[in-house]
Amino acid sequence: MLVIQVLLNGIVLGSLYACIAVGFSLVWGVLNVINLMHGSFIVLGSYLAWGAYNALGLAPWTALLIAAPAFFCLGYAIQRGILNRVIAAPVLVTLTLTFGLDLMLNNAMLIGFKADYRRLILDPSLGTVSVGSLVVPTDRIVATIFALLLTLVLYLVLRRSRIGRAIVAVRMDRDASRLMGVDVPSIYAITFGLGAAMAGCAGVLLAMIYPISPIAAGSFLGKAFVVCVLGGLGSVPGAVVGGLFLGVMESFGSLAFGPEHSVTLSFGLLILFLIVRPQGLLGKRGFE
């Protein structure tokens, strides 16, 4: 029974990891930019949920409706205004640039919200769900369901909509899609906006479970990295598989070695995968 409980915890954790990573993976895959601001976007989303709940009384799932368009606009503006200028530059430049922007954003949050931990406490609390001896808090189940739903929505947008097809086309071959009449800079901005929107929504969901602090940005970013490398880059199924894999591994790792080694475990997996299978679990070779 313990094994099933740990597996269940792993799946819940993994769906949240998938939601954290999917926007990051999309931006990395399509723009070839590692967005180091992703972690701070997530934290900002959590603050938005906290503010919406405490000031306006909006439940986190309602706050998603504000977070998604707000973060999309933020991401779109950053890409249009700043990143598009250096998009063709070497890896080092874009990486360092997003690092600089992240320093600014994180510093702004530290000043605006202070470094103390805040907690979004739902009143009345949602309680727990138990089947036999398996117990899961309801807020985690709600967060998991919304995380999977959001990921599914992103998948459908990429698969079914015109803009989504254009994004996938740009990812496959930028030059060819430009020749086919795709406005590449605008697709870049939309993709970055989608990535930011996913990060903001993930932050809203995480606010239901974890305490909120600007300091957490780094660990969210780390998880996104690991999930992308494990699952394979730039595809939604890759992020889901990578997220679930990491979540389950961490759950069982905590059981076996103790929770303090979960970071070592995930980064150890990262290095192992980078060396042995850099295209990830679902990735195709040479398509990175």
Added chain:
Amino acid sequence: MKKSSYFGTIALLVLFGCLPLFESSYALRIGIFACMYAIMAVSWTVIGGFTGYPSFATAAFFGFGAYCGGVLINKGWPLFAAVGAAGAVAFVSALLLGIALVRLRGHYFAIGSLAVAEVLREATNSATDLTGGGMGLNIPLAVTSSSSVMGEASFFFWAMLALLLLTFIVVHLIQQSKLGFGLVCIKQNESAADMIGVNATMYKSVAFAFSGVFVAMAGVLYAAWMHYIEPADVFDVLLAVKPIVMALLGGLGSPAGAVLGAFVFLGIEELVWRNFLQIHSGVLGLLVVVLLLFLPNGMMSIAKRLSFRRGQRG
């Protein structure tokens, strides 16, 4: 690198050695940090500037060196033996790690090298018996010859400066040598370099090792000077990013530019710390963004641009 800028930098650095004459401990502290940053930036140039591989492993090397040195000095080793040993161990392990790591390209290499520091930090945190874990490690006085605080600070200043000179000269020699030429070939077109017989993996691993050895030695000096180190401090991710900013500030791929960039960066950092304590990391971020958007080729390019314009006019 032009001969003039090479000898000019060396002369300026030797002149910099007169700093203890001012008898100001603040100036000495800044001087030691300036040399340390310059060692990091010049070392990073080997892998990031010459070879074009965005390495974020500087923090890993620095922390590794600091802990190596701290543990050895605690065991009663003399300072310079600890510096040498840490350098040697760092070189060999970086070479071995490099063979696995440099197969990755672009973002993957960047993340892989970043993860090395994370893993080392967690390992240091959990190896409580050897490193003291999160409590940090106290390091006894390594210099017994000078009893005064000023004397000790001057000693570490000269040691760091000497290490910087060594780093600068070795990196210059690398640039002049067949190795440096091979690295530049790899940067321009790795497949082509491989084709004409450059052993790319070997060359990159050696470059990676050289980007680590002096940083690890600087880590030992830092640990001995500070007398206390902790994992969050010496494995800080900012230590991996700052050298890159310095190298970009000076001009990518030029050791003299890296020294210049490190000194200017430290100056800016010090001013910002003093005046805007609350928003110092935000200002640092702004500096990075402005630098990348408006001066992507660094300060060394300003002189070139000016002389180019003058040439056009004349």
